[in-house]
Amino acid sequence: MRWEGFHVLGLAALLRWVEPLLCLVGIVAIVRAKQSGPYRFLASLLGVHLASICLLLPLLAYHKEMHLTVAQAYTCYFYVYWGSDAVEAILAFGIILSIYRLAMEPLKGLQRLGMLIFRWAAFISATLAVSIAVGPHLTSTSFIIRCVGQMQQTQSVLTLCMLVFVCFAIHPMGLSYRSRVFGVCLGLGVMATDQLVATAWVAHAPGLYSLFSTLNGVAVCAAFSIWAVYFILPEPARRLIMVPTTSPFFHWNEISKALGDAPGFVAVGPVTLDNFAPAELEIMRRASDKMGRTVPV
Amino acid sequence: MKNVVRAFVLSLVATGAFASSQINHSTKAVSVKASAYPIPMCPPGDPNGCGICQLSACTVD
Numbered sequence A: 001m002r003w004e005g006f007h008v009l010g011l012a013a014l015l016r017w018v019e020p021l022l023c024l025v026g027i028v029a030i031v032r033a034k035q036s037g038p039y040r041f042l043a044s045l046l047g048v049h050l051a052s053i054c055l056l057l058p059l060l061a062y063h064k065e066m067h068l069t070v071a072q073a074y075t076c077y078f079y080v081y082w083g084s085d086a087v088e089a090i091l092a093f094g095i096i097l098s099i100y101r102l103a104m105e106p107l108k109g110l111q112r113l114g115m116l117i118f119r120w121a122a123f124i125s126a127t128l129a130v131s132i133a134v135g136p137h138l139t140s141t142s143f144i145i146r147c148v149g150q151m152q153q154t155q156s157v158l159t160l161c162m163l164v165f166v167c168f169a170i171h172p173m174g175l176s177y178r179s180r181v182f183g184v185c186l187g188l189g190v191m192a193t194d195q196l197v198a199t200a201w202v203a204h205a206p207g208l209y210s211l212f213s214t215l216n217g218v219a220v221c222a223a224f225s226i227w228a229v230y231f232i233l234p235e236p237a238r239r240l241i242m243v244p245t246t247s248p249f250f251h252w253n254e255i256s257k258a259l260g261d262a263p264g265f266v267a268v269g270p271v272t273l274d275n276f277a278p279a280e281l282e283i284m285r286r287a288s289d290k291m292g293r294t295v296p297v
Numbered sequence B: 001m002k003n004v005v006r007a008f009v010l011s012l013v014a015t016g017a018f019a020s021s022q023i024n025h026s027t028k029a030v031s032v033k034a035s036a037y038p039i040p041m042c043p044p045g046d047p048n049g050c051g052i053c054q055l056s057a058c059t060v061d
Helices: A011-032 A040-061 A070-103 A108-133 A140-169 A180-204 A209-232 A248-258 A278-291 B002-025
Strands: none
Touching: A011 A040, A011 A209, A040 A070, A040 A209, A070 A108, A070 A140, A070 A180, A108 A140, A108 A248, A140 A180, A140 B002, A180 A209, A180 B002
């Protein structure tokens, strides 16, 4: 398989320069908005993406000047591309997790329950990705590509599920479509859709690389632009959430708050006074005095 | 505005779901990084560099 129709000039080449610039604008916008704490996974993803481009671009265009042979340059390109892809897929899981945490901030019980389910889903997804990648005639190359591919597909599906959830539950959570939680989720959703479409495209029509690279670049630049705009513009304050006492949200939140608490313990069998602390005996004595009984000492 | 956003999100999800079904039907599906950079599909150490010279107009060593 070759990079047929790979444009030296034109929109595809332009996007390869615009992409790192938008990435940098996104990082600066996050830092300037003092949001690098709650959105650290997003800032890290943009950082990794930018770093990978800083390595990929010279390998593609200037490997002669770097005194690398074509085979050496391609080998470096291969590992940088797929290595950064794997790291970005893991960081995208982190972004989904942080979006969920921020969106469900007022409903602590449901937040805790959802995080528990999400962690298990992420663990199972990662295990499945590794197990599916292991197969007959396995080489290190095919293992890397298949493992990263599976992880990325799972992450894309999870992202789209999260986008639907945030989109339809944003008003009950006190947020709006101008909130950064929605903006981050929307940008990630655009990237996830692009990745799924691109994967299907590459599988069915491997010859259409020029148009595909251009569309891929447009989608990723759109996602970076969405993030940059949301972090440059001020975020509206979160509204107070009012739910009726009969609301299932309220009940499930209360139930979830109690889940996972440390249990109480009950003494079973004969209990002697030696098992009690002096302070406990004193309390029992006073209680008995009030009731007109005596405690054997 | 709300309906426009929702329609856009649903169209993204529907596109993703359709693409996902196409991936599952294909035996040679390889996931792709969201980037304008070309996808290295050849094994590392490819003597032709998988066509890397098409950008820099160099010659294969």
